[in-house]
Amino acid sequence: MAAANRPIEHRLFPHIHNAMKGVVLSDYNLVKELLDKTKTDTGLKVVVRLTTKKYPIGIKTIKSEIDLTEFNFIPNS
DSSP states (O other), X not given: OOXXXXXXXXXXXXXXXXXXXTOOOOXXXXXXXXXXXXXXXXXXXXXXXXXXXXXXXXXOOOGGGOOGGGSOOOOOO
């Protein structure tokens, strides 16, 4: 789904941009701290969960093997 279809992201992107403006993103923890501090004027906040798990690359997945119950789908408006 394109970002244009997710209004929450459009509300947050400018605030995330402002939080990171002019900062050298040197490590994951710095990015996490900056994102954790991000919120809109109306109180919408960013919640960050950092995973350090290593994922193999180049793995092909058959669509029937994907557990769709693990995803939170946002309905189109």
